[in-house]
Amino acid sequence: MAHSASPTHSGDGETRRDFLYLAAAGFGALGTAVAVWPLIDSMNPSAEVLALSSTEVDLAPIEVGQRITVVWRGKPIFIDRRSQEAIDAARAVSVEDLPDPQADEDRVQKAEWLVMIGICTHLGCIPKGQTAGDPRGEFGGWFCPCHGSHYDTAGRIRKGPAPKNLFIPPYEFTADTALFIG
């Protein structure tokens, strides 16, 4: 386009040269990107890490009000057999007022069993509240000591820097007291 001033002389040849430059550079860039991708992708989770991806849990020994932690994909999973008060407390709040609005009903398959990934959605600490004597935060659920996030009895963020509710892993009840996570 810079050569449109002298179209009669070399206009044709020059634009063809421009095109060849661009095509060569573009092809080189694309080729480099394709060659670099395996280097980057090699840092992603490998096949054997992906393979360890399900966990089974026997729920029978868990009492009402008891919380246990199991491991799935290297992450802690919080299983809480909630008391009726805990369920009522979770359902009494108005959903719109929550930082990450979600009804308690949408977070559980059976009201009694709350199953969550026990990792603070802020920066990944494990919230306190699983063992007796732990602080449970201002809403009776979990409390993350790292930067002060409070979760309620449905594992929803109520106060502090975490942006999201505790995540729910994919799971199903394979029998009344058997849980399959993954």
Next chain:
Amino acid sequence: MSGLKTNNAVIRWIEYRLPIFSFLDDAVGSGYPTPRNLNYWWNFGSLAGLALVILMLTGIMLAMQYTPHVIFAFDSVERIMRDVNSGWLLRYIHMNGGSFFFIVVYIHIFRGLYYGSYKAPRELLWILGVVILLLMMATAFMGYVLPWGQMSFWGATVITNLFSAIPLIGESIVTWLWGGFAVDNPTLNRFYALHYLLPFVIVGAVVLHIWALHRFGSSNPLGIEANGPQDKIPFHPYYTAKDAFGVGVFLVLFAAIVFFAPNLFGEPDNYIPANPLSTPAHIVPEWYFLPYYAILRAIPDKLLGVVAMFGSILILFVLPWIDRSPVRSAKFRPIYKQFFWIFLADCIVLGYIGAKPPEGIFLIVGRLATAYYFLHFFIIFVLSYVERPRPLPSSIGEAVLKGGGAAPPAAMAGEKA
């Protein structure tokens, strides 16, 4: 500058084929003219170089004994401490070398802030310095993960999770960084590889930094350009001697910590092996990260907190264009000087807050100090237009000789004018 003069035939033979001796002489020898009035704050660049060399030497020796695997890492470090000959010494030098590296570099940076060293024509020199700071932070962070103690593990978790704040692709980036779904063996392995690599990248950045320095030479406490030979003295022997004295003082202090308080800067929790299922009650980073950590926690929003934390360093990149005052040295900028000290105090307050739990009064002070940190840059932008600087001396020689008594010019390596 100089054509090298020597009678040594071997040196002449080499010099003819590879002019390395004149190169060195021009870089740090008698061929490098340096302002005559540099004070002790100009010692910290060479000290940073020394700290880097100490870290690399001890690091390579440690690497011969260390095992980067989640099952063996902690024990291999304990073995270094107990069984390897002088292993405890290597590790304590390496651990505290990191801290001293940061002490020296922070002083070096504040020297630059006080004397306006970042101003034209030294902007790129300053920018390369900020790049080095970022590389150092990455290196130190990954090194701290290697012993695989509780703080190693949870520090790695919290810091890598910072990237999850990035909208949309954040989670995939974190998974990619980890090589899994949590900080685990793949993470430790790659951190080890990078911890070994990055110091060499730092060396490359330091070479560029010094190259840029030599383009115009050091600035000086008066912040005015040297006019001619009467304002300069050869680097060798004057500043080689002065730097060597600084090295002596540095090594005394360093040895005092290594031998008498080797765990002063450390966290006892890091002598507990990593446990992925239990977070320690108080996660604190190494002291040199505390101010940034305070900024991160001051802001109650995840993404904004991360942005502010990185922003607190990135803003240094554009500092040469924020401070528009043509006068470099705070000596001649009475108001800037006061704000410099307030800013330094603010950074120390942030460091203190970073070590405290984020609640009550600490949270409030942390927020105020964070706000002030960024406000400072706005203040100095305005100042550069409204402040009236004091008159500058017409030359370095004049300022030095007028106040300095009758010392013969060559003998005084230029302490205070």
